Amino acid sequence: MVSEQPVLVLRDVSIAYDSPAGPVQAVSHVNLELMPNTIVGLIGESGSGKSTLATGIMRLLRGGAHLTHGEILIKGQNVYDMDAKTLRKFRWEAMSMVFQSAMTVLNPVMTVEQQMVDVFLAHRPGMSKAEALQKSYALLDLVRIARKHGKSYPHELSGGMKQRIVIAIALALDPALVIMDEPTTALDVVVQRSILEQIQDLQQERHFAVLFISHDFSLVAELASRVAIMYAGRFVEVTESGGLTVSDQDHHPYTQGLMRAIPRLTHEDVVIEGIPGHPPDLVTLPTGCAYHPRCPYAVPLCTVERPEPRDWQGRLIACHRFDPQKAGEFSHVS
Ligand SMILES: Nc1ncnc2c1ncn2[C@@H]1O[C@H](COP(=O)(O)OP(=O)(O)O)[C@@H](O)[C@H]1O
Ligand SMILES: [Mg+2]
Incomplete structure (x- = not known):
C-alpha cells in the first residue's frame, strides 16, 4: 500500500504582526498534519490567531504579518519557497479558502456565472468560454443552486446562497485542501445547518481535506474528526472529536x-x-x-x-x- 502523504503539514509555525508596540505573536509554534479526505477543526475564541494561521497557510498574510518560524507544506511542497507562478497555481488548484463573509469574495458588479467562468479561464488557458460556462453550471448543480441564478448579481441572492456560491467557487478546480474560516458565522442558524450538511456531503463526494475554523465548539465537534484548540496563538490541545463531552475531565x-x-x-x-x-x-x-x-x-x-x-x-x-x-x-x- 502506498503511504498517504499529508495534504497539509504545519511544522513549528509562528506568525507575527509588526506593530508600534512590538511584534504581535498571533501564532506560536503550532504543529499539525492534515491527511487527505479528512476534516480537521480549529477552535478558539475571537483573537486567538485562527484567521492569521489560515491566511498564513494560503500565503495571503496582510497587515504586516509574516511567517517568523517554521514551515508550511502543502502536498509536500513548502508554500513559502514557491515562486509566484507555482503559488498562483497552488491557490485554487491545490488549496483554496472560504472566508466568513461572501461579500469580501464575490464581485458586486459581476454576475455569478461570470465570476465562475473567470476562475476557470484564469487557470485553464486552453478552455473555451462555452466549456467554462458548462463547468460553472455544474458547480451550481453541485451546491444545489438553480442554474438561472447564474445570471444574478450577488446582491440579488440571500446570504446562504452567496455563501454556497463561494464554496462552489472554492471547489471549482478540485483542490486537495479547502480552508473554511467561519464559513457560516454570518448566517442564521437554520441556514448554517443546511450549509454544514452540504459541506459534509460535498466532502464525502469529492474527498478534499478541510481545515474548518470556528469559535463554535458544537459545530466543529460534529463536523471534524480531529480538533485543534487554539489559545493566544498556541495549540493547547489537539484531540479526536469523537466522544467529546462536557463531563469529560480529560481535556485541557x-x-x-x-x-x-x-x-x-x-x-x-x-x-x-x-x-x-x-x-x-x-x-x-x-x-x-x-x-x-x-x-x-x-x-x-x-x-x-x-x-x-x-x-x-x-x-x-x-x-x-x-x-x-x-x-x-x-x-x-x-
Ligand atoms: N493587522 C493587524 N495588526 C496587528 N495585529 C493584528 C492584526 N490583525 C490581527 N492582529 C492580532 O492577531 C490576533 C489574532 O487575530 P486573528 O488571527 O484574526 O484571530 P481569530 O481569527 O482567532 O479571531 C488578534 O488578537 C490581534 O491582536
Ligand atoms: Mg478569524
Whole structure:
C-alpha cells in the first residue's frame, strides 16, 4: 500500500504582526498534519490567531504579518519557497479558502456565472468560454443552486446562497485542501445547518481535506474528526472529536471551558456558561501558561513555566496537569 502523504503539514509555525508596540505573536509554534479526505477543526475564541494561521497557510498574510518560524507544506511542497507562478497555481488548484463573509469574495458588479467562468479561464488557458460556462453550471448543480441564478448579481441572492456560491467557487478546480474560516458565522442558524450538511456531503463526494475554523465548539465537534484548540496563538490541545463531552475531565482546562460554553438544552432551558475573563493581549502575554489567569486549576507553577504539548492518551495537551512529572503540583486541586 502506498503511504498517504499529508495534504497539509504545519511544522513549528509562528506568525507575527509588526506593530508600534512590538511584534504581535498571533501564532506560536503550532504543529499539525492534515491527511487527505479528512476534516480537521480549529477552535478558539475571537483573537486567538485562527484567521492569521489560515491566511498564513494560503500565503495571503496582510497587515504586516509574516511567517517568523517554521514551515508550511502543502502536498509536500513548502508554500513559502514557491515562486509566484507555482503559488498562483497552488491557490485554487491545490488549496483554496472560504472566508466568513461572501461579500469580501464575490464581485458586486459581476454576475455569478461570470465570476465562475473567470476562475476557470484564469487557470485553464486552453478552455473555451462555452466549456467554462458548462463547468460553472455544474458547480451550481453541485451546491444545489438553480442554474438561472447564474445570471444574478450577488446582491440579488440571500446570504446562504452567496455563501454556497463561494464554496462552489472554492471547489471549482478540485483542490486537495479547502480552508473554511467561519464559513457560516454570518448566517442564521437554520441556514448554517443546511450549509454544514452540504459541506459534509460535498466532502464525502469529492474527498478534499478541510481545515474548518470556528469559535463554535458544537459545530466543529460534529463536523471534524480531529480538533485543534487554539489559545493566544498556541495549540493547547489537539484531540479526536469523537466522544467529546462536557463531563469529560480529560481535556485541557480551556477545552473544558469551551465545551461548557456551548449553549446546552437542559429540559426547557438553554444554559450558556462562558469562560470568565478574556483572551490576553498578544503583545504582553502572561508569563508561564497564557491561560493561567483564567484557569480554575492554575497553581504557582503555571504562572512561571509554559507547558509544552505532550501526548496524553492520544491527545496532545499543553498543560502541567497532564505532565506526569508536574502533575503532583495539582494534588490539592481536582
Ligand atoms: N493587522 C493587524 N495588526 C496587528 N495585529 C493584528 C492584526 N490583525 C490581527 N492582529 C492580532 O492577531 C490576533 C489574532 O487575530 P486573528 O488571527 O484574526 O484571530 P481569530 O481569527 O482567532 O479571531 C488578534 O488578537 C490581534 O491582536
Ligand atoms: Mg478569524
